[in-house]
Amino acid sequence: MIITKEIEIFVHNTKVKYYKNIGYNVKKGGDIIVVKVKDLPLSSHYKVVSKCDFCGSEYNINYEKYILNEKRNNGFYSCKKCRSENSSKTKKIKYGDAKYCNKEKIKETLMEKYGNDSPMRINEFKEKQKKKMEDLGLRPKPEERTNWKNYRIEVNNITYGNKKLLLKKWDGHDYYDKKYIKDNFNSYKPTDAFYPTIDHKISILYGFINKISPKIIGDISNLCITKKCNNSAKGSKNDDDFILILDLASNLQDNKHNH
Numbered sequence: 001m002i003i004t005k006e007i008e009i010f011v012h013n014t015k016v017k018y019y020k021n022i023g024y025n026v027k028k029g030g031d032i033i034v035v036k037v038k039d040l041p042l043s044s045h046y047k048v049v050s051k052c053d054f055c056g057s058e059y060n061i062n063y064e065k066y067i068l069n070e071k072r073n074n075g076f077y078s079c080k081k082c083r084s085e086n087s088s089k090t091k092k093i094k095y096g097d098a099k100y101c102n103k104e105k106i107k108e109t110l111m112e113k114y115g116n117d118s119p120m121r122i123n124e125f126k127e128k129q130k131k132k133m134e135d136l137g138l139r140p141k142p143e144e145r146t147n148w149k150n151y152r153i154e155v156n157n158i159t160y161g162n163k164k165l166l167l168k169k170w171d172g173h174d175y176y177d178k179k180y181i182k183d184n185f186n187s188y189k190p191t192d193a194f195y196p197t198i199d200h201k202i203s204i205l206y207g208f209i210n211k212i213s214p215k216i217i218g219d220i221s222n223l224c225i226t227k228k229c230n231n232s233a234k235g236s237k238n239d240d241d242f243i244l245i246l247d248l249a250s251n252l253q254d255n256k257h258n259h
């Protein structure tokens with residue numbers, strides 16, 4: 001179950017209409033508001049505190065992942081340590097047997113029907129998984145997608161695949177203002193302005209407008225880590241433009257102090 005009842009969020013331009021439609025006082029993208037967790041979009045990446053339905057332990061988890069976990073398991077949510085117990089309970093409900101498993105039969109059926117015993121190598125199976133995600137509201141349906149949304153989804157998927165390596169290579173400094181922010185992961189919540197986030201040096205919007213391949217925009221060479229406030233201030237600007245603005249602001253500040 002979810003413990004968090006309300007959460008402070010940064011409203012992106014694409015979500016202004018969504019929150020207005022459900023009754024929140026949002027004027028423009030960039031507003032910071034407090035919303036009820038149940039009002040978050042199902043695909044929201046904001047972290048919430050959840051409680052394992054089996055051991056009672058509490059964890060921080062992306063709202064999207066919580067919803068997917070719960071829907072896949074008949075309304076139960078389990079932590080990693082309780083997955084086996086959750087699996088047993090789910091199998092008991094679905095098949096009447098908590099230990100139900102027939103791997104060889106599954107492989108045999110897959111081989112006979114699709115010519116491959118690995119689901120992830122079967123296009124038809126992957127398409128069914130996409131459809132399931134769409135039905136759960138965790139992936140936009142084809143008719144709901146615009147070219148921009150498709151492009152952004154592809155970039156974000158590539159970016160997510162590079163996340164671990166990026167964090168591993170990171171020296172802990174903010175790419176834009178050079179301040180050390182690695183400890184901010186523990187000092188601030190994901191919704192706070194000083195929490196570290198991944199940014200695209202060449203912005204996703206610039207890439208889309210100029211028909212740059214999503215593989216280039218999501219590539220690790222185009223990724224950096226900065227505070228959430230810097231990421232928001234940068235918006236759709238490219239890194240060189242934003243750095244120039246920061247330098248000008250810094251010079252103005254220095255001149256002000258000197259006078």
